Amino acid sequence: MISEDNTLISLYYLVAKGRELERQMTKLPGFHPGVGEEAVVVGSFFGLSDDDYIAPHYRGALLAAHMRGAEIRRLVAGVLGKATSYSRGRVRGDICLPLKFNTLGMFSGVLGNPMSIATGIGLSTKMKGNKGVVVTSFGEGTSNLGAFHESINLAACLALPVVYVCHNNGYAMSTRTEYAIKGASVANRALGYGIPGVQVDGNDVVAVHQAVQMAVARARAGEGPTLIDALTYRISGHYSADANSYQPAEEREAWLKKDPLDRIKARLLSRGALNEIQIAEIERSVVEEISAAIAEAQNDPDPDLDVLGPDDLYCNDGLGENAK
């Protein structure tokens, strides 16, 4: 009971932290926030081991990298292009994450690439025989790309240890899911690959976590990939300046009642795992931590021009210090 309570408290803490991070980052220009989708992020990447890799959806990517050990201040510095970021300002940090934490991001703005590359990381873990798995997430819009089909089909053929988690948030920018996906669900697409397709309540962090962990166990046992379809809702816009006026008011209201942060809080309270005072204290500390990290990052210096590195095109002598 206590260990179960502890897991729930950890999940709650991360969802709360993610919410505050997304909320504050939305105020910065050009950010792609994931307010409302934190339960999918936390549920997907909680409880993995150090040998495992993740390749998260760009929405909620900072929280995912932080869960693997990256510092929030340095991640935010990456969003701002500061010298203190993990790439010293060479890559946009909102979508591209520090690989030293076994966390693959987007090295371009092309959706689908992380999915096929994550599949390849799964191939390497299988070949090395270290029982590592890869958990990768993406939006339902990406499930219409060829990369989705080719990657999952290849993973199924080679029985690769990869878990594919779809943030099915109802919208690809402004394109509604029911317009762009004519099958019954994203989970249903798994039928075509001969692998399990699991639909899960994406606003229930515990349900997502359990579904992903079952798929992870299956992958570790050499039984191949699983596709998880996590139904959620994008409360924020596609990016900072998007007022998401295309979301019907009634639909939005209905989803706001299913807010993932409220739900895990209610669960903790009803179990008596935490009381109102403790919850208020946690949320106060989260606001403080995120505010401080963002303020620090904002005050960090811009990169010097030596970061330009015109001759740093190839890896000549193997990986250097920054890979550690």
Next chain:
Amino acid sequence: MSNLTFQEAVVAGIAEEMDRDLRVFHLGQDIGPVYNGAMHSAKGLGERFGPARIIETPISEGAMMGAGIGAAIGGMRPIVQIMFAEFLGLTVTPLACDAAAMWYKSDGQTCVPLVVRVLFGAGPHRGHSEDYQAWVASTPGIKVVMPSCPRDAKGLMKAAIRDNNPVVFFEHMGIYHGSRQEVPDEDHVIPLGKADIKRQGTDVTLVATALMVQQALKAAEQLQQQGISVEVIDPRTIVPMDVDTVLSAVARTRRLVVISETWKTGDPLSDLAATVAEELGGDAPLRIARAGLQNTPRPFAMPLTRAAMPGVQTIVETVRRVMEPK
């Protein structure tokens, strides 16, 4: 020494590296012991190394490329065969947009030791001849190898496999099962980025790759009879380009001819010609001429195929152009 064809030399290079380094593996369509790869490009590898290291895939070039990139990030040294250069387009976003950028953008947190094999060029099969080399050569971070003979093919393949960066390795179908050459059996590695002077000459510097090197050597013989001495340089790798070797040669001859089997527009050798003009132009008279594939899609019928690309006669005429007084 072994007397090998181009195809045998490439496969020998791969097999030696797979023996030397257990992280090296090969992934592709129909590369196993049943089919042995298109044009026997993986002959014997499936039987020798088994399905754990010679991995056959469904038709899915984009995912195959992603699989190679991911496996490289994960610590393996993959060789991905996507069969024909014509299929490069299916793989360009993971390769050029992501993999090529990873070393630089991650600030050294990862590198991508990946070899991508493609067949190309006008050959016996009357198809799949397009090379689209500019698509990969124009993106910083991808190395591009284009050997012209069995000896270079083996040494460059071994270097490509040992390289820590994405390397696209072009294998010309017109010379694949062609004439044999003595190829060293010992650890024969040719560094990427080092040109080879295939023929010494004093009047004109000619730069060509793959099949065009062989044609250029024939043209140089004919021109010698006419009293014109042609130096033939094979850069062997299009990226990185051994600009220094070409510059020092042209500094002597003051005449440069580049011959390509690809279109002149966006041709890496056109870029080379521009660099030579930039570096050496203005000091003294400098003559430059180019010949390449006709600027249309490649025609099919054999006489049209031959006429659309440079042959020995075109090369002779192009060289004569820079010898004539202005």
